[in-house]
Amino acid sequence: MDNEADVFYRELPKVELHAHLNGSVSVRTMEKLISRKPHLNVEHSMTAIGKGQRRTLDECFQVFKVIHQLVDTEEDILMVATDVIREFAADGVRYLELRSTPREGINTGLTKKRYVETVINAIQQCKNEGVDIDVRFLVAIDRRNGTEVAMETVKLAEEFLLSSDGLVVGLDLSGDPKVGHAKDLLPALHKAKNCGLKLSLHLSEVPAQQEESDLLLNLPPDRIGHGTFLHPEVGGSQSLVDKVLKNNIPLELCLTSNIKGQTVPCYSKHHFKYWYQLGHPSVICTDDKGVFCTDLSQEYQLAATTFGLSREAVWKLSQQAIDCIFAPETMKKQLKQKWTDLQHQVFQ
Numbered sequence: 001m002d003n004e005a006d007v008f009y010r011e012l013p014k015v016e017l018h019a020h021l022n023g024s025v026s027v028r029t030m031e032k033l034i035s036r037k038p039h040l041n042v043e044h045s046m047t048a049i050g051k052g053q054r055r056t057l058d059e060c061f062q063v064f065k066v067i068h069q070l071v072d073t074e075e076d077i078l079m080v081a082t083d084v085i086r087e088f089a090a091d092g093v094r095y096l097e098l099r100s101t102p103r104e105g106i107n108t109g110l111t112k113k114r115y116v117e118t119v120i121n122a123i124q125q126c127k128n129e130g131v132d133i134d135v136r137f138l139v140a141i142d143r144r145n146g147t148e149v150a151m152e153t154v155k156l157a158e159e160f161l162l163s164s165d166g167l168v169v170g171l172d173l174s175g176d177p178k179v180g181h182a183k184d185l186l187p188a189l190h191k192a193k194n195c196g197l198k199l200s201l202h203l204s205e206v207p208a209q210q211e212e213s214d215l216l217l218n219l220p221p222d223r224i225g226h227g228t229f230l231h232p233e234v235g236g237s238q239s240l241v242d243k244v245l246k247n248n249i250p251l252e253l254c255l256t257s258n259i260k261g262q263t264v265p266c267y268s269k270h271h272f273k274y275w276y277q278l279g280h281p282s283v284i285c286t287d288d289k290g291v292f293c294t295d296l297s298q299e300y301q302l303a304a305t306t307f308g309l310s311r312e313a314v315w316k317l318s319q320q321a322i323d324c325i326f327a328p329e330t331m332k333k334q335l336k337q338k339w340t341d342l343q344h345q346v347f348q
């Protein structure tokens with residue numbers, strides 16, 4: 001990891017709503033994966049972007065190709081998911097929504113259904129071990145794979161929405177934002193919404209996607225991933241901003257991801273400032289804690305130091321994230337109680 005956050009940020013109870021499973025693999029877990037598959041000749045520099053390093057978005061997506069080669073069996077997925085959940089818990093994350101794109105393998109016999117079941121098993125295993133975190137799962141659509149796969153993914157997610165004891169709560173749309181067009185995915189996204197899956201959509205992650213963002217905002221989604229180029233100052237438009245505000249759609253904001261992926265020039269120019277000043281629900285997240293060598297404590301600390309937030313403001317930020325979770329009201333209540341119980345300890 002690039003740095004370790006101060007005690008306050010580590011002890012702060014946190015909600016993580018934007019974490020891609022295979023982007024969240026730590027160095028420690030990566031070592032285990034590499035030793036399982038020495039023939040792939042993978043080095044650490046191929047799976048993570050260190051301090052001060054920047055990559056183009058295309059280069060970042062190459063990193064996922066390498067990680068996917070390393071994580072291709074049920075056993076790998078189980079290990080990765082349990083490790084990632086334990087690491088978030090150790091960082092003070094008390095509620096986590098993980099997202100991942102189901103993959104299948106011709107050689108490994110892995111199916112997309114088994115993929116989702118394995119992640120669910122990992123969540124249950126951590127619960128049984130008493131890891132202090134509640135975890136939910138969003139099934140991800142990779143936009144590169146087009147209409148048909150998107151529709152299949154929605155069907156799979158719907159199946160699990162009904163059979164996973166509330167662990168699968170929604171759908172994510174992600175993948176290389178420059179590939180494909182969301183209009184081809186609208187029927188699948190509408191279907192998802194109609195069957196009760198919550199929607200978190202990556203949108204306006206890169207410039208000049210107003211038309212696509214407008215279509216997606218009309219659904220409307222339940223949360224937005226990044227939304228970097230929605231506002232007029234960066235080439236978006238007031239009408240896009242108005243749609244977000246009118247529907248009160250929370251934003252998932254990932255500072256280090258955007259800096260290292262070069263969609264934002266520096267921390268102080270991050271769009272957190274724009275939305276936070278509007279008082280709009282903005283949730284600090286990691287995106288890919290493994291690839292970007294960060295954790296949620298560090299992201300909160302970066303937001304606080306960059307934008308001059310007091311400890312009280314940081315506390316409020318983490319507490320308000322509870323209202324943006326996809327799990328039902330009872331979970332929100334439980335989490336709010338947890339925050340109240342911990343407040344004294346964190347501020348002592």
Ligand SMILES: CC(C)=CCNc1ncnc2c1ncn2[C@@H]1O[C@H](COP(=O)(O)O)[C@@H](O)[C@H]1O
Pocket residue numbers: 020021022023057058060061064099100101102140142174175176177202205257260261287288
């Ligand atoms: C390249 C870059 C700056 C990354 C951050 N921004 C992202 N934008 C869109 N999709 C993403 C991003 N990070 C991860 N993903 C998605 O998450 C996948 C990895 O996690 P998983 O295999 O779904 O478990 C990637 O293949 C991609 O589909």
Ligand SMILES: [Zn+2]
Pocket residue numbers: 018020174202225287
């Ligand atoms: Zn993302």
